[in-house]
C-alpha cells in the first residue's frame with residue numbers, strides 16, 4: 001500500500017502533518033536546551049547560504065509565472081471588451097466565439113474519453129492487477145506521461161489525419177488530447193483508491209459483502225474527491241495544449257459541429273493565441289484577440305485549479 | 321443475563337441451528353470432547369510463503385459457548401481466527417493443509433459460498449472500523465446487501481440492533497451523523513451491531529477491547545455474555561482476567577500449536593500442560 005501511495009500527483013491528503021510533529025518530538029527529546037553546544041560560525045554561514053539558495057530557487061519559479069500573468073493580463077485587460085466572448089471571429093477580426101466553443105467541445109470530449117478509460121484503468125491497476133502485469137501497465141502510462149505533446153500530435157497526424165484519411169477535425173483532436181490526459185487521471189485514480197483504508201475493505205469482507213458493493217459504496221466514494229481533482233488538473237493541462245492541435249484540429253472560423261467530426265478544421269483558443277499573435281500577424285486587432293484568448297485560457301486554468309483546491313479542502317473537512 | 325434472548329437472532333433461525341447439532345456430532349467423529357460442536361479444525365497446518373504459522377491444530381469450538389483464544393504475541397491467534405471466516409484465503413503465499421468444519425462440513429467445500437459463510441461467521445476487529453456512511457447505514461449495510469431487510473424495514477432493524485448493543489439511547493437522535501464522531505467504545509459497539517444485523521451463528525472477536533477503556537471493555541464483555549447461547553463466540557484476548565470473566569472454554573495456542581483446550585476455570589487453575597501453567601502464571605505475575 002504505502003509503496004503505491006508514493007508519488008501522488010494530487011497531494012490530496014498526503015501532507016497530514018504527521019512528519020512535522022514527529023520531527024519536533026525527536027528534537028525536543030534529545031537533551032535540554034542548555035546542553036546544546038553553541039552553533040559554530042561556519043554552521044551559521046552554511047545555513048545562510050542554503051537559505052539564500054532556496055530563496056533564489058523560489059524566485060526563479062515565481063518570477064516567470066508572475067511576469068507571464070502580468071504580461072497577459074496587461075496586454076488583454078487594457079483592451080478587454082466583454083462582447084468578444086459572443087462575437088464571431090471573422091478572418092482576423094471580430095471576437096472569440098468559435099475558438100471558445102471549439103476549445104470547450106474539444107476539451108470536454110477529450111476529458112470525457114480520458115476519464116472513462118483512466119478511471120477503469122486505475123481501478124484495474126489498484127484493485128485487480130498483480131505482480132509483473134501491474135508493473136508493466138504502470139510503467140506504460142508513466143512513459144506516456146513523459147512523451148512531449150508535440151510528438152503525440154505528430155503521431156495523431158500520421159495515424160488519424162493522414163492514415164485513416166480523417167483530415168483535420170474534432171475527432172483526431174479529441175483523441176490525441178485524451179491520450180495526453182490519461183496518465184494524470186489514471187495516476188490520480190490509482191493512488192486515490194490505494195489511499196482507501198484496508199480496514200474498510202476488511203470490514204466489508206468480514207460481513208460477507210460482495211466486492212462490487214465494497215467498490216461502489218466504500219472505495220469509490222472515498223476516492224471520488226481525489227479522482228475529481230485529478231480530472232480537473234488534467235483538464236487544466238490539456239485545455240491550453242497547442243502543439244497537438246496544430247496537427248489535428250488545425251484552425252478555421254466555423255463553429256465546431258458534432259455532425260462533422262472529421263474533415264472540418266476546428267478553431268480553438270490556444271491555436272488562436274499562437275496564430276493571431278504579433279509573431280504571426282502584423283494586425284493590431286488580431287494581436288489583441290490573441291491576448292484575449294490567452295487571458296480566457298488563463299482564467300480557465302485558474303478556475304480549474306482553484307476548484308481542485310476547494311474539493312480537496314472540502315473532502316478533508318468531511319473525511320472524519 | 322445469558323437467558324436474555326438475543327434480538328439479532330430471529331426465532332425461526334433457532335430451529336435449523338439446533339437441528340444441525342446432531343448432524344455436527346455425527347459427521348465430526350474425531351471431536352475429542354463431548355457436547356455440541358460448532359467449529360472443528362482437523363490437523364490444520366497453515367503458513368504464508370515459506371513460514372509455517374499454525375501446525376497441526378485440532379480444536380473443537382462448542383456451540384453456544386464463549387471460547388477464549390489465548391497465547392503469546394505471534395502465536396497465531398489472529399491467523400487461526402481469520403481462517404474460520406476464510407479471510408486468509410487471498411493473502412499472498414498462503415498455503416494450508418487440514419480442514420475446518422462448520423457443522424461438520426468443510427468451509428472450503430465447493431458448495432460453500434464464501435459470502436454466505438462470512439454472513440454466518442461474523443467478525444469484530446481489534447480497532448473499530450465503521451464504514452464512512454451514516455450510523456444508521458452502518459448498522460443496516462450488511463443486512464441490506466444480504467437482502468435480509470428492505471428499505472422500509474431499515475429503521476426497525478437499526479433500532480433493534482442498536483438497542484441490543486445498548487447504543488440506541490446515545491445515537492437515536494443522530495442516526496444520520498457520521499460514526500466517526502462517536503467514542504472509540506461506541507464505534508466498537510456500532511461495529512458489533514453491524515455484525516449482529518446479518519444474524520451470524522458464530523462471532524469472531526479479535527481483541528475487541530484492546531483499544532477501549534475499562535468501562536467500554538466492561539460493556540462489551542457484558543454484551544458478549546448476552547449473545548450466548550444463540551451465537552457461538554470466539555474471543556482472542558491478551559487479558560487473562562477477561563478470558564476468566566467471559567469465556568466458558570479456553571484454547572491456549574503457543575507458537576502455532578494448540579497446547580491446551582478446556583474449560584476456562586480448569587485450564588487456569590489446574591492446567592494439564594506445563595506450558596499452559598507457565599503462561600498463565602507468568603501473566604498473573
Ligand SMILES: Nc1ncnc2c1ncn2[C@@H]1O[C@H](COP(=O)(O)OP(=O)(O)OP(=O)(O)O)[C@@H](O)[C@H]1O
Nearest residue numbers: 368371373391392393394395396397398399400411
Ligand atoms: N500475511 C502474513 N504474511 C506473513 N506472515 C504473517 C502474515 N500474517 C501473520 N503472519 C505471521 O504469523 C505469525 C502469527 O501472527 P498472528 O497475527 O496470528 O499472531 P497473534 O497470535 O494474533 O499475535 P498478537 O497477539 O500479537 O495479535 C506472526 O509471526 C506473523 O508475523
Ligand SMILES: [Mg+2]
Nearest residue numbers: 397398399526
Ligand atoms: Mg492478533
